[in-house]
Amino acid sequence: MAEDSKLEEDRISNLPDGLLNQILSLLPIKDAVATGRLSRRWRHLWKHLSVLNFSLSHFKIYEECDGTEDPTEEFRSFALLVNGVLALLRNPRAIRKFHLHCAHSHLDDKFRAYSVDTWVRSVIGPHLEELNLVLYSKEYKSAFKLPQTLFTSANLISLS
Template sequence: MEPVHGSSLKRLNSASEDRISRMPDDVLTDIMDHLPIEDAVRTSILSRNWRYKWHSLTQLRLNLGKHSCCIERNISTILLSLNGPVTNFDLCVKHYYVSDVVDISSWVLFLSRKGIKKLTIFNFYQTLELPNHLFSCSELKHMSLYKCCFHLPTNFRGFPNLLTLDLSHVVFKSGTYGKFISQCPLLKSLTIFVSFRTIGETIKLMEIANVERLNVLSLPFYMLENITTTACVFHLLGYFPQLQELHLDFRTCKFLADGDKDKLFFSPSLKVVSLSVVDFSNTIMLSFIVELICCSPNLKTLRITEGIKELYFIVLIYL
């Protein structure tokens, strides 16, 4: 192999740089959208042509930890420099002092004006209070919140385009889970996780019954108000004819005998069932599991756990 001399190497590097720079703007934007925001902004030093290319970013990923003070202080300036819509905003807060630096309110206000469609906030320190600007993000289709809280406005009209909702350790300082969910008519996937009872976490069955397009439902069963028998599970499923996945946490549930049951329930769409914290010494609970299997002819996967230890993993092909 012939050695590459200095002039040849320079031409080779120049040609490679030209090929990248000549890519269509939408391709370059897609590449930078997959970079951490600090790396995307740093592309401005590559050349004069690259100086403002990051201004077309549509997806922002912020990972705020112990060593990210500089980027935190410049986020608002960066956001105001963006030209077009911002469809995806992913924020991860990992360190305690971040709340002293971050202006979450102004960020969410900015996003509400930029057509945000996917919002993810993972907060691993003290509960992060979100501003009411969040409820102006009417174009949202996917929202995932971890360890956040907010006041639900009295004039809340919902998220008319929301398809997936994941709420983990979310606290309502005003309003309730039920009111929030009932205002999301197109919802297809709903996941709720709380490890202990808090004010405002109870859900009335009729509040989520309006969200009849659900394909995936995951929640602690005790959050449903006035639910004391296993027959109530079948009442719940009856509201969601398109439901394909059901994940229920039976922690703290003490079921009573059902007494007179309704007619046999039938759920042809249900394919995946996951039941956690099941009391295997409770004959009522065991009877419920058998009945649920028998009433779900297309069930493919059943997972049952007792506490944190998984006891069974069953793949059902024919029943």
């Protein structure tokens, strides 16, 4: 019986918050948020993450779309996730690393361009060290313009 209780012991939940946040930062953001369902101890841990990795990885490059997917609706679902996470973070200005992989524009979809711009602007802060953007666009004229405040960010080490 004593052996069974040792097997059921949750050693991961007993780790310090800082270490758990490092572990959570290695997960895709959707999975990191989902860990909040594990227990009360985990419910709000993800809200203290300083490393965010948002990827619409299942997004098909425009040339690969077969017409059955709605890229606008897919992006709107993705935007709900990103907006929700950024809104619920304890301190979005304390983000150290921000990775964003998605489509920047699609035809005349201004919502998409506005969303990406808003997300990038919201994470620019005194702690931002790494910004990685992979932005797709079918239109060559719709290049993403980096905010000027990014160039005065004192701690920025990596921009790609």
